[in-house]
Amino acid sequence: MVTKALRIRPAGRDDLDAMVSLLQALFAMEDDFAPDPERQRRGLALFLDGCGKHRAILVAETDAAVVAMATVQILISTAQGGPVGLVEDVVVRQDCRGRGVGRKLMDALTDWAVARGLTRLQLLADRGNRPALAFYRHIGWQSTQLVCLRRMPG
DSSP states (O other): OOOSOOEEEEOOGGGHHHHHHHHHHHHHHOSSOOOOHHHHHHHHHHHHHSOTTTEEEEEEEETTEEEEEEEEEEEEETTTTEEEEEEEEEEEOGGGTTTTHHHHHHHHHHHHHHHTTOOOEEEOOOTTOHHHHHHHHHTTOOOOSOOOOOOOOO
8 A cells, every 4th residue: 555655766686586576477467478486586677787878767655665666667669760669577566456556656657758758658467467457548548550569489
């Protein structure tokens, strides 16, 4: 439950345990991914060790606890003729949902994107996660005709 002022900030190494926990909850809901704490920790560490100019992890914090997170990476789009952002790992702790945390986190990601001249943000959401899809529509995101395909090389 959000009881004190919410703060959105860049994540740091001290947030790793909380973010791994959030990702476990997220991936437990998704059909295409499985929770794997070591993989999630490794991926988050790569994010944190990388260039903050091209990617970011933002967390929402209240009562000195991380209650939500989202990641964004810059890609180059030939359709847009410039940089766009791929948003991933959007998750709000169960007891904090429906309180504006997700909206504030996504607004902060949008501000991050605007500051870097991105012309589009895009994300993938599990087609069976109706609450997430309703949330994204509620805050102004639109469905597209694109279909996500993947291949695991190697």
